[in-house]
Structures are given as structure tokens and as C-alpha cells.
Amino acid sequence: MIQPGFMDAANEHNDHQLLAGLEKNVGRLVEQLSECRKENELLKSEVLSLQNILRSFKLPGTEGPEPKVSGTSGEGFSYADKLQIKQKLVMILQKIERELRGEKAGF
Structure with a gap:
């Protein structure tokens, strides 16, 4: 027992x-x-930095004379390509920011 x-x-x-x-x-x-x-916090800082860079980014032709539209003849990106890249970067940063805010709301 x-x-x-x-x-x-x-x-x-x-x-x-x-x-x-x-x-x-x-x-x-x-x-x-x-x-x-x-x-x-590090990621937020990086996102803010990238946003500031994008905000200050001046596309060729936005100041002064008319934009010169170049083809793909080795001169680099055309004005339209640069504008499209900037728009995509802005969309990516906005998505990152939304995801960070969503995660913060989850805590």
C-alpha cells in the first residue's frame, strides 16, 4: 500500500x-x-529612411526643361521607366508600412 x-x-x-x-x-x-x-524598430527606421529618399527623389525633367525621353539605347532608364520604378517602390513601401502597422495592432 x-x-x-x-x-x-x-x-x-x-x-x-x-x-x-x-x-x-x-x-x-x-x-x-x-x-x-x-x-x-530597425525596420521602421529603414522604411522611414526609404520613404524620405523617395520623397526627395527628383525625376529628370520634373524641374527645368521638358523631360527627355530616351529609348533603351544604352543611356539607362527612360523617363517613363524611372517613373514606373518610383511608383512601384512607393507601393512596396506602403505595403510594408501597412504590414508593420498590422503587426503592431496585433500586440
Whole structure:
């Protein structure tokens, strides 16, 4: 026959192990959350920097004389290509910003 005190001691030991495991997992989660927050701040900073660059970006022909439209003759991108690239970059940055805001709302 099992002694009544023996079962209580075994349960108490299991409870302590379970609690210690939970505390360890919570500690790891807090560390991960801190790292994610740091990374999130870094990404926000990079997005802001890219947005500022795009805002200050002047396409050829937007100031002064009419834009010179060049073909693909080795002169680089045409005015239309540059405009399309800028529009795509703006759309990408807006999408990133929406995703960052969505993740922030999730916390």
C-alpha cells in the first residue's frame, strides 16, 4: 500500500518541475519579444529612411526643361521607366508600412 504522504510529495515535486518549465518558457518568450521589438524598430527606421529618399527623389525633367525621353539605347532608364520604378517602390513601401502597422495592432 502507498503511503498518503508519498503521493503528496510526488505531486508537489511534479508541480515544481512544471512551474520551473513554464517560467523558463516565459523567459525565452520575453527575450524573443524584446528581440522582435528591436528588429521592428530597425525596420521602421529603414522604411522611414526609404520613404524620405523617395520623397526627395527628383525625376529628370520634373524641374527645368521638358523631360527627355530616351529609348533603351544604352543611356539607362527612360523617363517613363524611372517613373514606373518610383511608383512601384512607393507601393512596396506602403505595403510594408501597412504590414508593420498590422503587426503592431496585433500586440
